[in-house]
Amino acid sequence: MGSILVNGKVQEMEVPISLIDLIKNNKVEQPEMVSIQVNGEFVDRDSFETTQINTNDEVDFLYFMGGGSRC
Amino acid sequence: MDFTEDQIQRYSRHILLQDVGVEGQEKISNGKVLIVGAGGLGAPVALYLAAAGVGTIGIIDGDVVDLSNLQRQVIHFTPDVNKAKVLSAKEKINLLNPDVKVITYYDLLTAANALEIIKDYDFVVDGTDNFPVKFLINDACVNAGKPFSHGGILRFDGQAITVIPGKTACYRCVFHAPPPANAVPTCSQAGVLGAIAGILGTIQATEVLKYLTGVGDLLTNRLLTFNAKTMEFRNIKVKHNPKCQVCGDHPTITELVDYEQATCEIKNNH
Numbered sequence: 001m002g003s004i005l006v007n008g009k010v011q012e013m014e015v016p017i018s019l020i021d022l023i024k025n026n027k028v029e030q031p032e033m034v035s036i037q038v039n040g041e042f043v044d045r046d047s048f049e050t051t052q053i054n055t056n057d058e059v060d061f062l063y064f065m066g067g068g069s070r071c
Numbered sequence: 072m073d074f075t076e077d078q079i080q081r082y083s084r085h086i087l088l089q090d091v092g093v094e095g096q097e098k099i100s101n102g103k104v105l106i107v108g109a110g111g112l113g114a115p116v117a118l119y120l121a122a123a124g125v126g127t128i129g130i131i132d133g134d135v136v137d138l139s140n141l142q143r144q145v146i147h148f149t150p151d152v153n154k155a156k157v158l159s160a161k162e163k164i165n166l167l168n169p170d171v172k173v174i175t176y177y178d179l180l181t182a183a184n185a186l187e188i189i190k191d192y193d194f195v196v197d198g199t200d201n202f203p204v205k206f207l208i209n210d211a212c213v214n215a216g217k218p219f220s221h222g223g224i225l226r227f228d229g230q231a232i233t234v235i236p237g238k239t240a241c242y243r244c245v246f247h248a249p250p251p252a253n254a255v256p257t258c259s260q261a262g263v264l265g266a267i268a269g270i271l272g273t274i275q276a277t278e279v280l281k282y283l284t285g286v287g288d289l290l291t292n293r294l295l296t297f298n299a300k301t302m303e304f305r306n307i308k309v310k311h312n313p314k315c316q317v318c319g320d321h322p323t324i325t326e327l328v329d330y331e332q333a334t335c336e337i338k339n340n341h
Contacts, residue, residue: 065223
């Protein structure tokens with residue numbers, strides 16, 4: 001087991017875990033609607049499956065957010 | 072600029088602030104700010120900037136007020152339904168503060184008109200609801216060297232970041248490219264708690280006033296996100312992306328483009 005900091009909160013899980021599995025575990029329904037940083041570095045979308053996350057890694061899901069006026 | 076007695080009274084709570092003072096108020100009064108979208112975000116931004124006495128406020132929006140807007144777009148009132156949003160907003164700003172010069176554009180921001188419109192302003196506020204225009208604002212502001220504030224809201228969440236082109240991470244450094252059309256719901260499709268627009272819009276208005284007066288540290292190189300259900304606010308550090316297509320080492324986007332607009336059907340996952 002290891003600890004991963006996901007969006008600022010500790011999650012305990014078996015490590016290493018692929019980024020795509022972490023996305024699934026966090027119930028991100030549409031991976032195409034997040035931009036992801038691992039330890040402060042952006043991960044290319046086509047590397048979600050090959051990127052391995054280990055204990056003490058910090059992962060941030062940044063969501064696309066619209067809002068405001070149709071303009 | 073010499074303030075009249077009325078103006079000194081009107082702006083007294085700014086002038087009292089040690090960090091602002093008469094000098095800071097003069098900077099605000101000389102400021103020119105463009106608000107893209109007179110909706111949920113643009114409404115509080117416009118009202119607070121008008122109250123603050125920003126000298127020139129430009130507002131671009133091609134829509135008319137709809138009854139469903141009034142739940143959050145606080146610059147529009149019930150009798151304004153079917154009125155052009157820019158006109159409705161201008162009327163309220165003029166009533167609130169006759170010092171403010173309001174320039175309206177009853178139009179959509181497009182690749183064809185963006186640079187021409189933003190060139191006259193010191194700062195741009197993104198108050199739009201869709202990604203094609205958010206990326207257009209980013210690319211146009213980066214190209215023109217105009218600082219801007221990105222804001223987004225959805226359901227119970229909000230996010231904001233301030234971009235100083237050439238100095239800080241831009242919106243595209245963080246989000247790379249618009250999501251596929253229909254992948255991300257807009258407020259009109261997924262809903263939004265009305266007051267969220269006020270929280271986010273006043274954060275954007277605050278960034279404008281900080282930029283104009285030079286007070287404090289701007290919300291740069293960090294994405295502010297909040298969730299109203301938990302009332303948790305987070306600052307997520309982001310940095311300039313050398314691979315950014317518009318402000319990276321080898322930019323591939325040198326011309327503005329109009330991306331495909333999402334249609335009004337929410338993607339059905341069930």
